[in-house]
Amino acid sequence: MKGYLQLNSGDCFQGQWLTSAPVDEIKGEIVFFTGMTGYQEVLTDPSYKDQIIVFTYPLIGNYGINEVNFESKKPHVAGVIVYEAKQTAYHYEAQYSLIEYLEKWGIPMLGSIDTRAVVKKIRSKGTMPAMLTCSENSDEHDFTLLEDQKVSKVTVFKPESYGNGDQHIVLMDFGTKKSIVKSLVKRGCTVTVVPFNTSFEEMKRLKPDGILLSNGPGDPKDLESVLPTVKKLITNYPVLGICLGHQLAALALGANTKKLAFGHRGANHPVVDSVTGKVFMSSQNHSYVVDSQSIKDTGLTLRFTNLHDQSVEGFDHEKYPLQTVQFHPEANPGPSESEYIFDEFIETVKANNGRVFAYA
Numbered sequence: 001m002k003g004y005l006q007l008n009s010g011d012c013f014q015g016q017w018l019t020s021a022p023v024d025e026i027k028g029e030i031v032f033f034t035g036m037t038g039y040q041e042v043l044t045d046p047s048y049k050d051q052i053i054v055f056t057y058p059l060i061g062n063y064g065i066n067e068v069n070f071e072s073k074k075p076h077v078a079g080v081i082v083y084e085a086k087q088t089a090y091h092y093e094a095q096y097s098l099i100e101y102l103e104k105w106g107i108p109m110l111g112s113i114d115t116r117a118v119v120k121k122i123r124s125k126g127t128m129p130a131m132l133t134c135s136e137n138s139d140e141h142d143f144t145l146l147e148d149q150k151v152s153k154v155t156v157f158k159p160e161s162y163g164n165g166d167q168h169i170v171l172m173d174f175g176t177k178k179s180i181v182k183s184l185v186k187r188g189c190t191v192t193v194v195p196f197n198t199s200f201e202e203m204k205r206l207k208p209d210g211i212l213l214s215n216g217p218g219d220p221k222d223l224e225s226v227l228p229t230v231k232k233l234i235t236n237y238p239v240l241g242i243c244l245g246h247q248l249a250a251l252a253l254g255a256n257t258k259k260l261a262f263g264h265r266g267a268n269h270p271v272v273d274s275v276t277g278k279v280f281m282s283s284q285n286h287s288y289v290v291d292s293q294s295i296k297d298t299g300l301t302l303r304f305t306n307l308h309d310q311s312v313e314g315f316d317h318e319k320y321p322l323q324t325v326q327f328h329p330e331a332n333p334g335p336s337e338s339e340y341i342f343d344e345f346i347e348t349v350k351a352n353n354g355r356v357f358a359y360a
């Protein structure tokens, strides 16, 4: 059955539904992911909440969906656009095909779309509202997107504990990926995942050795209410901020963020580390970046830079044991070359030896 991708720019692409056609139109911000693999991790990464995702690799789904590579309990995207998706799953670990999985969760997938043409539109006109619909006529549609705060939809409701190691990390959950928790547990940490609106005092009562500010969906400026807590955490504990967590740390210290035209979503973004002088490939998924012009007087020191567009990829701090990264050191999907960020963080946590108020 025919289906349509309508863009707010007025462009319309005709395709074929690979899942059941949606009863109502599906709206979301349209973004694209360039990795050849990793669709299972992308679909279940809470940072993609309510977005319509275009997979640019032309054949998606051939290794199916397994039970181990989920980044959270369910998919978060609003809809999926591909050129071709496999009905079957050619992998011994596969439990379902991609189509069966999306069907189960009621997420529509539109196929036979020239994804290169869609990406060219997004690259020239910017990320924009879009719609998956059964109707060809775009004049009938209202592209206004719900301006809701997405983090409250994906954070945990009450604290959850993982691992049984010597270092206790409290993870402020803005929509964390499972592999961030795993990266800490495998390095000998106990991890307590707490809701994003947990107060500083409540976290202090948990006696953390270090804090992790997680990734998550939406505009970091929608989370102004948590900035005082984030600032207190930074001035009292070793902190690692990943993606949204990095952006919030920067905002809390007085820097600014801005939106990129079409974001970075893929598994091969080159980043240079000014401390080691080395370049590594990184996994990325973000629309916003910290404005490099805004870090004067914040104490933040630029450590990581994106080699495609020179955008900010992470900071150290002059005074606090703060490390932030815009890319994803936990990978999943993508290269694990930057995993050493977790090793450095754990070393910092160990060196601090549980001290509180050491840096204020």
Ligand SMILES: NC(=O)CC[C@H](N)C(=O)O
Binding pocket: 047, 214, 215, 216, 217, 218, 219, 220, 242, 243, 244, 245, 285, 286, 287, 288, 289
């Ligand atoms: N993966 C993330 O944490 C994304 C951060 C933020 N939502 C952005 O799009 O820039």
